[in-house]
Amino acid sequence: MTNQAFPYAEVFAAVEQQVIGTGSKQLGAPAVHEYLSEFKTFADRRFSDDEVFWKLVLVAFYSGFRAATVASKLEVIRRHFPDWQSVAQYGEADIQRILNDGEMIAHKGKVQGCVDNARTLGILVNQYGSFQAFLDSQLPDDSLENLLLLKELLQVKFAYLGGITVYHFMTDIGLNVLKPDRVICRHFHRLGLLESEDQIFKAILEGRRFARATGLPIRYIDIVFVVFGQVKSPNAGISEGICLREPRCAKCSIRSNCAHGDTSAKA
The missing domain is CATH 1.10.340.30 (Hypothetical protein; domain 2)
Incomplete structure (x- = not known):
């Protein structure tokens, strides 16, 4: 599947709905929405x-x-x-x-x-x-x-801003990138958007495509996918993620889009 044909908006909506629905069972929908909504304002913050x-x-x-x-x-x-x-x-x-x-x-x-x-x-x-x-x-x-020149400049000037951590910092100060950590790269690889989980820059480009397709801030795209794939996210009411290293495919709302969509996997 080419990137142009990939249903970015539909896939993200399904992930977001599952994250909110799962977290709401423990915290209630208002609390989950309150937690996630903070990440919609990063690009506007000073x-x-x-x-x-x-x-x-x-x-x-x-x-x-x-x-x-x-x-x-x-x-x-x-x-x-x-x-x-x-x-x-x-x-x-x-x-x-x-x-x-x-x-x-x-x-x-x-x-x-x-x-x-x-x-x-x-x-x-x-x-x-x-x-x-x-x-x-x-x-x-x-x-x-x-953006990439700024990334390079930050790496030159500051300690501990390495090849991946520099993007963590840039994401957290509201720039138009996401954190290409193992969770994000695993998601995008399983969705066929990356040929390898080591493709950091391509993961960032794919995150930007999700943001454009949905009209949502990239920091929000980032946190929703992270909650979907973390072992647990107490702030979002998630005691066990979905797209883990050993994926819970039978519970996954996007398994039809995923190369690992084996419904016999752990539920």
Whole structure:
């Protein structure tokens, strides 16, 4: 099936309906809608410099670590990295103090990376007035070329923005990309949109096609597919996802579009 023939809007609507329907059984429909609707406004939001810094901190700590491990330490991490202005002034003694905290994730590379990122953020704020003004100056919405040049620039300037994590950060600050993580790439590969789950850039293009076809923000496309394929998503009322590594095809609303649509699979 070619991309031009693929029923992007219909497939997404079926996934969205199943996510909301499943989550509503536990949380109720209003709570699920409230949780998901937040992700429809990312492209319209103007993030403060401290909000941007916190997203950089999260990217650094989540990179290569189990999400549950980092999530259990968020309060401690926030205590050590309260705002970019304070962190930009940290010296070696401060870094050692953080690493000596028994409650903290003692990873010197991540701690140093957050300090370096605070300093880099400060340089951009001093030069442009705010990080948002720096983003706007790159005209990322004008063309895909501008967006990719910005992606490259962010990788050069900031620590822990690697080939995939840079897209995580860009998604979280409202740019027109999604997070091409293993869940998203698995979905798109099973739907025949990717030849391999390693096609990161193609996954992003396919996410943009879903957004165009539905008229929905790409961040919303991202979160709905993620909830559909995560092991569990308590905030959406999902105790067990559908399109898992071992897919629950008998429960799946889009199995007719999927190369793995074997109804004999785990229910």
